[in-house]
Amino acid sequence: MEKERLLDTEFPFILPSSSPNMAREGNFKTEPHSQPPSSSSNQQEAGEHLRSWSLEKLLRKLKATETDLDDKFTSILNSLGHFGTFQQKLVALTLLPNLLSAFFMFADIFVFTVPKPYCNTSWILAVGPNLTEAEQLNLTLPRDTNGSFLTCLMYVPVTWDLDDIIQFGLNYTQSCSNGWIYPESKRRSVINEFDLVCGEELNREAVHTTILAGLLIGSLTFGFISDKLGRYTSILLSILGLMIFGFGTAFVGNLNQYLFFRFGVSQALVGFSINSVSLASEWLVGEHRAHAIILGQCFYPLGIMLLTALAYSVPHWRLLFLLGGSLVFSLIFYICILPESPRWLMMKGQVEEAKRVLCFAARENKKNIPLSLLGKLHAPGKKATKASVLDFYNNRQLRKVILAIGCVGFTAGHSYFTLSLKMRDFDMNLYISQMVSAMMELPARLGSIFLFEQFGRKWTLAVILLQGTFMNFLVLNFPSDLKSVVVLMVFVGRFSLSAWIAGFFTYTAELLPTVLRTTGLGLGILAWASGAILSITLINQSLTPLSSSLCLISTICSLSLCYMLPETYGQPLVDSLEHYCLHPRTMSDDLDDDLTADHALCDVTTEVAKNTILNVTMNLNPRPLNNTSLKAEEKFKGRRVTEGPR
Structure with missing residues (x-):
């Protein structure tokens, strides 16, 4: 009785003849509701809209049920x-x-450390083999106004003896001709x-x-x-x-x-x-x-x-x-x-x-x-397994997903590398800054586990991305003389974006179907790398205002596109594009106003849903049946009578 009441409430065009018992027996008789003579065309249009809306709801329920039944891997893995x-x-x-x-x-970061170079002036050792390194540099290298040796100039070699060089000194300079030495460097780097x-x-x-x-x-x-x-x-x-x-x-x-x-x-x-x-x-x-x-x-x-x-x-x-x-x-x-x-x-x-x-x-x-x-x-059938990178363009739902993933990845890559490059402006010790950054990223990634389980994937990633890009925007526009404040904002921004990177792989893998999962992940990283390359170019060219504007625009676009993505927490993985199209609440969460209707449909069995769809289709499309349709209908009715009630 409860199921019949729900069906009457949700589908006013379905009469008791479509109840579960009668549906199983193949009874498909329906009678239209009587309309008062004063009913206007607007009321008729509203009724048609209600029928279409209800049928769409029932179709979605049926598809979701079939998708759950087809997820055999979840049962096996359990x-x-x-x-x-x-x-x-x-x-x-x-x-x-x-x-x-x-x-x-x-x-x-560590193999490109820049040591201080000096010209190789070993020519003087031919006339003074007992000279120390300090004496050699003092006799053969010119000095700057502050008293330090010039790094890329040397005195022109002469054929004098050592006493004359010490007494009169050398005056003419030239560029380094015999290579360089690095007396102050204790490490061997690529430089x-x-x-x-x-x-x-x-x-x-x-x-x-x-x-x-x-x-x-x-x-x-x-x-x-x-x-x-x-x-x-x-x-x-x-x-x-x-x-x-x-x-x-x-x-x-x-x-x-x-x-x-x-x-x-x-x-x-x-x-x-x-x-x-x-x-x-x-x-x-x-x-x-x-x-x-x-x-x-x-x-x-x-x-x-x-x-x-x-x-x-x-x-x-x-x-x-x-x-x-x-x-x-x-x-x-x-x-x-x-x-x-x-x-x-x-x-x-x-x-x-x-x-x-x-x-x-x-x-x-x-x-x-x-x-x-x-x-x-x-x-699976050939249609289910056939997929290519072009499906990211041809499939409407998949196109929206990869567009959102790409935009979000671009924004995160641009912001993360901008913050990393800004660290060079603070003249911090290289080893300390890298160790501190790594120590901060570790709890950020671990903490994302709790956030993703408590608040879901989509909005957690959106909020983290907003916080990280906001820190990036502040760093680019904050006065550089407040060094301690800027450094703090850089670390906070990298902390947020590190948590985002950890969740990005999880969420993207759950969004994409198996047949295109790694291709989609690759496209997401491609967008991330593109944002990073653009960040390096803009910072290197000192185009901070342009980088700041791009950060703001890409963040707005990313948050807007995130709204179209579904929540994947607690949902089974999708394997094929065919199943991907049947994924419940595929592209947006704009169904909040339909929650009551969805709960009402939960008690509708698959058999009732199929019979109801057939009833509605026959009523909404009253057209003469050709021979093929008549044969199909007679075959269907005969099969239902033979099977009898279940």
């Missing part, structure tokens, strides 16, 4: 155990590479290794841009490879790239080779990042998915701490890369123990392989998967 031995090993496999990723990503001084200086922004360009290219390349060849293959290729380019950086012979290897290692880094996130999200369920991804992100600041400690202790930049690169070879065993994603295997039609991987995980967790659940796994 039977494996939410976070058993297998899942724990899987998460552990992603932690060490994340540590190394931070090591290689930020190594340039004094390749003599990048006195007109040969390397623009530090060029190095950052090279790495970010590698991230940009790698995000596209590895995103495409992963969706086509699998997470397992892509991760192994990323590790191979780290071995070749990370360890190989220690053996480069010139600056161009160094930049090439740094470009290659940045591609490998982003490849592992997006694939490890996809693999963890497709194996884990519920809150464990976010916990694992954010925990992996927490190893980035730990990697920065390790890098800072080693850079402070190791006196040579080549030795630094040797130590970090040697750790990569410990990842060779991934070939034997790294699992493939069962969701990806299913979407590629490899059903038996997916079952084998799931059974292996069950044995690791000492669990049993019911055969009834494994029997439900079957290869």
